[in-house]
Amino acid sequence: ALESLTVGLDITRRKQTELELEASEKRLQHLLEGHRRFVSDASHEIKTPIAGIQGNLEVLLRYADIPEEEKREIIQDCHREAARLGRLVQDLLHLARSGSGMLMVQDEVRLDQLVQDTLRDFESIRGQRELQLGDVPECVVEGDPDRLKQLLVILVGNALKYTPDGGKVTVDLQDHDRWVLLHVTDTGIGIAEKDLHRVFERYFRADHSALGKDPGGTGLGLPIARWIVQEHGGEIHLESDLGKGTTVVVKLPAPAITPH
Ligand code: ADP
Numbered sequence: 001a002l003e004s005l006t007v008g009l010d011i012t013r014r015k016q017t018e019l020e021l022e023a024s025e026k027r028l029q030h031l032l033e034g035h036r037r038f039v040s041d042a043s044h045e046i047k048t049p050i051a052g053i054q055g056n057l058e059v060l061l062r063y064a065d066i067p068e069e070e071k072r073e074i075i076q077d078c079h080r081e082a083a084r085l086g087r088l089v090q091d092l093l094h095l096a097r098s099g100s101g102m103l104m105v106q107d108e109v110r111l112d113q114l115v116q117d118t119l120r121d122f123e124s125i126r127g128q129r130e131l132q133l134g135d136v137p138e139c140v141v142e143g144d145p146d147r148l149k150q151l152l153v154i155l156v157g158n159a160l161k162y163t164p165d166g167g168k169v170t171v172d173l174q175d176h177d178r179w180v181l182l183h184v185t186d187t188g189i190g191i192a193e194k195d196l197h198r199v200f201e202r203y204f205r206a207d208h209s210a211l212g213k214d215p216g217g218t219g220l221g222l223p224i225a226r227w228i229v230q231e232h233g234g235e236i237h238l239e240s241d242l243g244k245g246t247t248v249v250v251k252l253p254a255p256a257i258t259p260h
Contacts, residue, residue, distance in 0.1 A: 042092050045203060045218075049081040049088070056081075084216060091220035094150075095202070098227040105144040108255065111180060112136040114145065115171050118152040128165035131156075134172030139180045142255045143232045151228045154221045155184040155248050161215045162208070162246070163188030175254070182250040191240040199238060200226050210243070 056078045060071065115136050122131055141148070152171075159169040167187040174181040189210040191199065198204045203219040229236040234252040 038096070041202065045088060045092075046085065049085040052081040053078050053085075080216070084218070087216075088218050088220075091218045091224060094224050095220060095227070098224065098231075105146070106142055107145055108140050109143055109145045109148055111139040111141050111148065111182070111252075112173055114149055114152060115173060115182075118149065118156055119171060121153070122156055122160060126160060126169075129160055129163050130168040131160070132168060132170040134170045134183075136171070136173045137175050139173050139175045140255055141180050141232065141252045143252070147228045147231070151225050151250070154225045155250075158221060159184050159186035159188065159246070159248075161217065162186065162211070164211060167245075178254050180252045180254050182252070183247055184250075185245065185247040187245040190242040190244050190246055191238065192242045196238060196240055 056074045060066070060074055066074070116133065119131055119133055156169065156171065163169060163186045169184070169186045171185075172183050174183075189208065191206055195204075195206040199206070199222050201219075202223050205217060205219040208214055226236050229250055229252070232252055234250060236248065236250045238246060238248050240246040
C-alpha cells in the first residue's frame with residue numbers, strides 16, 4: 001500500500017512539474033509575441049517618415065526647374081520628417097528599455113526641486129503661455145531621478161504643446177501621509193471623452209485641429225510616462241474637458257518611514 005502511495009505521489013509531482021513548465025512556456029510565448037508586435041509596430045512607424053523624406057528628395061532630384069519657394073517648402077518638409085524620425089527613435093529606445101526590465105536607480109529624490117528645475121528648463125520655450133509653479137511643498141520620493149525628470153519633461157512638455165498662446169500651465173505637489181500627488185494642469189485644447197481612455201496606447205494621437213497646426217509628436221510620451229510611474233509603484237491618470245484643458249494626476253508612494 002505504501003508503494004502505491006509513493007507511486008501516486010510521484011505521478012502528482014510529475015503532473016505538477018508538467019503544468020508549471022506549460023505555464024512558463026505560455027508566459028514566454030506571450031513575451032515573445034509582445035516583442036514581435038513591438039518590433040513590427042516600430043518598423044511601421046519608422047517607415048512613414050523615411051518614405052516622406054525619400055519622396056521629397058526624389059522630387060528635388062528629378063525636376064530641375066522647381067521654383068525656389070516650392071523647393072524651400074520641400075526641404076522644410078524633409079527637415080520636419082527627419083526631426084520626427086529622431087524623436088521617434090529616441091522614444092522607441094526608452095520604450096525598448098522599459099520592456100527589458102532594466103533596474104532603476106533607487107535614490108531619495110526631492111520631487112519639489114525636480115519640478116522647479118523642469119519649469120526653469122521650459123521657461124525659454126513657453127512662448128506666450130504662462131508657466132506657473134503652484135504649491136510645491138518639500139516632497140521626497142524614492143526612485144530614479146533621471147526617470148522622474150523624464151516624466152516631468154513629458155507631462156509639462158505635453159501641457160505646453162497642447163495649450164495655445166495665452167493659456168496657462170500649472171504644476172503643483174501635495175504631500176500626503178503615504179502618497180505624493182503631482183498635478184500638471186493646462187488650459188489647452190483638452191481631450192475628447194472618446195479618446196481619453198486611448199492616450200496611453202502606443203502611437204495614439206488625438207485630433208489636434210483646434211491648435212491650427214500639428215505640434216508634432218510620436219504618441220509614445222504617455223506610454224513612457226506610465227511605465228516610469230508604474231516602475232515607481234505609482235498610478236497616473238488624465239482628467240480632461242474638451243476645449244477647456246487637461247490635468248494629469250500622478251500618485252507616487254511616499255518613502256516608508258523606517259522605525260528606529
Ligand atoms: P504625443 O507625442 O503625440 O504628444 P503622447 O503619448 O504624449 O504623444 O500623448 C498622446 C496623445 O494624447 C497626444 O497626441 C494628444 O492627442 C493627447 N494629449 C496628451 N497630453 C495632452 C494635453 N495635456 N492636452 C491635450 N491633449 C493631450
